[in-house]
Amino acid sequence: MLDTLRLTNRRFHGGIHPPENKLQSSLEPLRELPLPNEVVLPLGQHQGQLAKPLVEIGEKVKTGQLLASTTVATGACVHASITGRITAIEDRPLPQVSGLSLPAIVIQREGEEESFTYPRYDNWQETPNEQLLERIQTSGLVGLGGAVFPTRTKLAGALEKGIETLIINAAECEPYITADDCLMQTRPAALLEGIGLLIKLLQPREVLLGIEDNKPQALESLQKALPGSGLEEQLQICVLPTLYPSGGEKQLIQLLTGKEVPSGGLPLDLGILCHNVGTLAALADAVIRGRPLIERIVTITGQAVSQPGNYLVRLGTAIETLLQAAGWNQDKHQRLILGGPMMGFTLPSAQVPVTKAANCLLLPTEEELPLPGPEQPCIRCGRCEEACPAQLLPQQLYFYAAHQVFDQAEEHQLFDCIECGACAWVCPSEIPLVQYYRYAKGEVRQLRADAEKAEQARLRFEARQERFEREQAEKEAKRQARAQAAAKLAAAQKAKQEAKTQQEPQTQSEQASSEPDVQAALTKKLKQLKTAKAASSVAVKKAEKGLANLKAAADTTPEQLSEQEAKLAKAKEQLQKAEQQLAEAEAGNTPAAAQPAPEVKPSTGNPEDPAKKLKQLKTAKAATAVAVKKAQKTLDNLKAAADSTPEQIAEQEDKLAKAQQQLQKTEQQLAEAEASGQPAPTAAPGQPTATPEDPAKKLKQLKTAKAATAVAVKKAEKALSNLQAAKDATPEQIAEQEEKLAKAREQLTRAETRLAQAEEE
Amino acid sequence: MAWIQLSSPHSHNRVTTDQVMRQVVIATLPGIATLTWFFGPGILVNLILTISSCLLAEALVLKLRNRPLTVLKDNSALVTGILIGCCLPASTPWWIPVLGGSFALLVGKQLFGGLGQNPFNPAMAAYAFLLISFPVQISIWPAPATPLSDTSWLNSLAGSDALTGATALDAWRNKGLLMAEEFWQADGYLSSQMVTAWASVASAWLVGGLYLIWQRIINWQLPLTFLATLFIAGSFVWGFNPSHQIPPWLHLAASSAVFAAFFILTDPVSGATSLKGKVFFAIGCGLLVISIRTWGSYPDGVAFSVLLMNFAAPALDYYTRPRVYGQKQARKGLASKEKS
Structure with a gap:
């Protein structure tokens, strides 16, 4: 057995030897308190958020049933500790110095004790960690050493970071308290199971159990239980010399590993995890036996109780019930301390429940723990410094706290104080040093919070100020922009007014001399030619008809016939001439247009063959259609070709537009020709010259022109957008195209205005 | 029922300031006895004078400051008196110890606020004051003699010359x-x-x-x-x-x-x-x-x-300052301004 012992020769600084006073309770056997008639289960027995109740008033619950759960990581579940009916869910005072009230579930005992059963993880060795953690969470486990930190959260953090060393805190250095001692004596197997579970979960390299040498029975009991537990190889039991506060987490770590938890850090930063023996036994119960945390061992001691000892108590039992069971002598009491004499705190009332944190109830008499005398001046004797396990300078801290020099107190590492009370215990001037430190800590925290608040307020104010300024600037900018725009508008209107009065004639003359008008004149001539041609073709038809009539007539003389034949030939000639002229005009545009009118005149007397003309027109139409198709095709080819320049495409598009225009024209001509085929004979042979332009015809033409220009505009627009989209288009190209577009638009508007004029006429 | 509310720790080791001071007093006894043995009961007279002047001076100040006279029970004035008394030559005139004791308590201690507040050691402050002010009276020790038969200390109280001897350091100088x-x-x-x-x-x-x-x-x-x-x-x-x-x-x-x-x-x-x-x-x-x-x-x-x-x-x-637990090294100097 002895090879599992390792007497440590490491030390922490300071430490004290207060009278242990443990035998009063440790010599007594563990007693089970009779089931209480009522339990009060606060929803905030742990560090972190309150649990949320899952039950309602009047509901019947079994022992171990989940009453309240939590969804957040920093919370712990609450379970029914007796079987009965829920009578209230309301605020009840917690066992705290402040007498703070928090929501609690109240159960009145009713009927036979029935346990709510949870599945047992008999083969926990093979159970996945997540499942075990889930069970730990739903069992409401918290650190039972006093911190009541949710176990699942602590273990999850350790799992995430990974640990080297698992430390089991069995030191129980605080005087009077023997709850852990009792647990180790009565349930060593459960403790070892709990250790096994943690080893399974966390896979530490070493497992150290630290126990003070004032608990020989507990040590013996552990050593007896160790063989066969499977932990013989891993668990190292280290016996520590009794010295308060060796059970402080930081001090125990220093004793067992020689390492120091960094200031402001966690043991986890060193790869160390500490757990209290009580927590480990509860862990084993929860996982292996399916029993949630519903009871704990509480030491009741002090000379004011006649039956000191350790009691197994259901959580939620009123402390007063406990005191009565322990033989509380009402006359002798004066203080009710929850915890030990060094770090415990006095309760304002016994009407509070036993919670997960309650490890000891101490009721000392005045002779046993005399009330402190009046505080005397500090003589800087340095005893506190010698006693301080954190190696602080308590007398300096006291000086700074008492004189409210909080920045110096912080500089002297006030927050490394663990409030163990060793300094106050040794102080010959009986200065309540810890109280000063608590006060200073509270003040510093308050100052920090205030500073943070002030900082936030400052930031908010600055942001608001900035926003204000920005808005102001924006408003100003808008105002100025508006003013400028208004000024511009006024100037522009003025300029327009002036321009209107000055430039109107000029623009008109410009329009008259502009090129499109020449073209319009040409087309006019062309139209005239066409009309002439149509007229001559009509004349030809008439002549033919007349000839046929003459031939059919019996009384026709040969002279008449030949005369008619000559007429027909002349008309045909005329028609041919007109056609030629027209073709010339259409092809050459300008030279032909110079002299069409006089040529047309002779056609009046020489009607041409309309069918021929139709045929020609059809052919022309087909030819233009082919041309359009060709142009379209080349354009497509050009577009598809990678190396075609925008100019080429634009050119081709121009060509295509022209061809299409041509096609439309020919189609129109064809339609006209077809239409005029019928009415033409009715027209007087001499008349056509007088009315070369039919208004309807003109309208149609204008419409066509308008459509054509619209197409041209669209094309130009398209080309421009293509150019703009193209990355390699030069600004000049774009400008050129824009110019083209502007021209096309101008033409369109002109065509539209002309059309409108024509329609009005 | 009203429970007494107190801050932890609830336990105390019961060593108090007056006990500490009493231990100091006890520890001076062998020295006082030896001094008396060699230099005569003048030492004891000095001690009585310094102690009583210290206590009286402290009582006076406590009265002036409206403090309870129970403060005297902390034995600190007693210790100061003893320490001054042990420094003075046995043959010194009576007003030297009275002056010294009063100075120690009034100027050395209470002027700064009493116990725990004095920046200087009151006994040494008083001794330095006497040494500078009355170097002769402070330096002349009676020749060590068979003390109990010697009555020169009575003469010294009366102010008459007595057999004197220089201390070793005086002689060497x-x-x-x-x-x-x-x-x-x-x-x-x-x-x-x-x-x-x-x-x-x-x-x-x-x-x-x-x-x-x-x-x-x-x-x-x-x-x-x-x-x-x-x-x-x-x-x-x-x-x-x-x-x-x-x-x-x-x-x-x-x-x-x-x-x-x-x-x-x-x-x-x-x-x-x-x-x-x-x-x-x-x-x-x-x-x-x-x-x-x-x-x-x-x-x-x-x-x-x-x-x-x-x-x-x-x-x-x-x-x-010592290196605090969890700190890599000890902090030094004052708290920096930007930190606070």
């Missing part, structure tokens, strides 16, 4: 150009009785000091450091000129060194706080004592050294 060997052989400078007497007194103080260490009233590091510094630094100086410098053993044996090591330097109020600080405090005192004894105009220099180091104690406190 006045030896002039005499070599060390000649000094020891020459008559009229330093009687062997005087040397024996002071060596015995020093031993008695040592006994009392060990008692204090045993009782954990003081720590051993501080007196040891002081005496060791005296010895080492004294040897160093002596090594340069053995013929004319004080031999190191005399530094330790002469009148005040051991007394100061255990009863004066260990005054917690006016000393440094941390153990490291206390060690530096002791080294500083030792070096100053050697300096004054070697190059100064006063034969001894313990009082001035202690007062000078009292000045330095706050600075020592800032630079000798």
